[in-house]
Amino acid sequence: MSEEKITMPVSGDEQAVASEARRSFLRKSVAVAGGAVMAGTVAGRAAAEPLAIPPTNKMLGRGVVSVPYGMPSKFEAHVVRRNVEWLTPDTIASISFTPLQDLEGIITPAGLHFERYHGGAVDIDPATHRLVVHGLVDKPMIFTVDDLKRMPQTSGVWFMECPANGAMEWRGVQMDSLQFTHGMISCSEWVGVSLLDLMKAVGVKKDATWFYGEGADGSGLQRSIPLPGAKDQFGKPIPDADKIYKDIIIAYAQNGEALRPENGYPIRIVVPGTEANLSVKHLRRIKFTNKPLVTYQETRHYTDGMPDGRFRQYTLINETNSVVTFPCPDKKLSGKGAYEIRGLAWSGRGKVKAVDVSVDGGKTWKEAKLVDPVLSKCLTRFIFPWEWDGKETLVMSRAMDETGYVQPTLRQLREVRGTNSIYHKNSIQTWKITANGEVKNVQIENL
């Protein structure tokens, strides 16, 4: 863009002071290469030139409703979901990752919500879609989408996280990309019908201790979700069965509008705080039962490989986790000086209580500031003012939730879980900043 050096556009009483202002600029001009860093964390340049009128000030833009449904700027074309080509044999049963490195705030735009399909994303006609609710109930019922919208409405701002988030970190794949280390998490305002209201409507019998949801897409995903008193197929009580069900909704809206096709349009289950595969998309059936389905999703998939070679089932809650989103491998530093270390923390058990940041590889920790609003089972932002001295630095964060659980180191996690796991990897992430400002994904020996 070639800026024309002409006088400022002024109006009213501004005219009188315009040339003085310009002279003032020139007087105070101080050329600082690479950006002046002020006291604290303020970056900027001394005003070294008069205001030149940019071309955009001299042209008309597009009219209203020429884009009835708006899209991002063409200069943001790099902010997209991405997949890892070698990770799955086919994109039909695969994962795309949210570009956390380019996002600010706690809301994930629906268009950038990570995708996980078992049989590809379908776009189902809400006019013909039905939800059947049956099993251990007094009144089996069929609901249209409009029926559900007419029922009492409830909502929450909750994260949605695949239990495989961070999976590549278990055994050293360690891609240099925040998008791929942690991009299987997104956060939305979800709106729908409370499971408790649905249970009341159909009259769930007292001996129901489970229900399962089933999707109307090609994968026909079925997942068992525990109710109070739930036991596994061997009679062992399911952890947290008395907690998980309370917040569950049958969602029809996400971030203000209808669910997106790849997020389960027209309706899905949302089980706040738990591994996202419980939140069955394109929901067509809920069946109340007194035992789990024990399908391959609950035996082969979505179980935790333990050190003794056996697999742990039904550990559903996503425990406390956090990651530094700036700096990160996708966002290098432009030189030494003042920055804010920024990141995201979350807990499937409630609110994040505190986040510590270390800039010396975990030797010392200081508390970061949490950004309002801090909501339960929701992404929470943290901010930590920091002056980079231009030397190699190891940056990490660790979160604590309101239950007192502290995010573990990888060593602590391996002591319990061994090295056979794919899922539920919530240990502390380390970024190494090199002297040239690049950021690498590293694991520190013995941490």
Next chain:
Amino acid sequence: MSEEKITMPVSGDEQAVASEARRSFLRKSVAVAGGAVMAGTVAGRAAAEPLAIPPTNKMLGRGVVSVPYGMPSKFEAHVVRRNVEWLTPDTIASISFTPLQDLEGIITPAGLHFERYHGGAVDIDPATHRLVVHGLVDKPMIFTVDDLKRMPQTSGVWFMECPANGAMEWRGVQMDSLQFTHGMISCSEWVGVSLLDLMKAVGVKKDATWFYGEGADGSGLQRSIPLPGAKDQFGKPIPDADKIYKDIIIAYAQNGEALRPENGYPIRIVVPGTEANLSVKHLRRIKFTNKPLVTYQETRHYTDGMPDGRFRQYTLINETNSVVTFPCPDKKLSGKGAYEIRGLAWSGRGKVKAVDVSVDGGKTWKEAKLVDPVLSKCLTRFIFPWEWDGKETLVMSRAMDETGYVQPTLRQLREVRGTNSIYHKNSIQTWKITANGEVKNVQIENL
């Protein structure tokens, strides 16, 4: 869609109970025309048929990242911004309206955020865009977008409302459409740099009592924004000058991602709680001054015509307001029975404290339930369980904010403002439900 009547898809131990379940369905089948309404507000149909496998269960969908930036379902194509063709001579300087009738939750999807242009929407390259901050400051400075992103970050979930929202209601245009009566409001999570931090960086002088923002788009919008001690051109103090500036940010992100072009990409001012034209888009200049600009935007536009023929300036805060979003003219009722009356309330002065609903034309009022989270200067949802008897009904809502201000009736508003106003119309909205379930926009005599 033709559903095939075949057996349910089952797995694991489900097989055994499948046929029993189907028989159970058939036994309990009760055909109820138009939907069965249960006790309370539960709508649904008794399960009258076995689960037929829909076609979508038998096909594969699209793969991940085949849509790198997701879009709504094709079945939601009606949920778009719309304009009123006769309202402005050209869409370049015009308004599009948010489809509130189709939205749920407090977040407005960025693609549906209402648009107000004075010279059309432009898409400005962030790499070359600059913000100049000058005037009554110690250090005039120029900021790149990256400079701003490096500064301390702050944010909030705030509504953005054009002061002309509701303008057509002043004198009986009264379109039968919520989108057009109230669609000039949207709500987003805004992220950026605090004005207070920017003021610290440039060293604003003590005699600065105003600043103005200027846009880099064709309209070159300039608006004066008061700081503590601000007086108008006649020496009269500006109301709330000690309150408005505290929350102001220079925003670069909205709902998690970069601002959309039509919302001021790459940076804009956000002045929470005030008329949206203060929140100058495509911000290229902030100048600190000791008086307002008094441009035509502040004399001809964006002033309140008073009963005596004069125009009131600088009444910037959007006062407490509310509207019932269901039912509404765009969403008729499908028959008598149980519903939830739902709506939105907001106040430019802080939190909404309470919302009352009337279903008898304002004779009696009952308190609605507010939906969490209730945030300051943010859309707040309210819900009111209701049984429609199928007769003509007048539905309205009135909000109260935490300052104790109660949303006025139109008569109360006219007593103060007369009939010359275009802006700041926040009186109680009445929807008339006719016996066939249609909803009309009406004004009640003497209310």
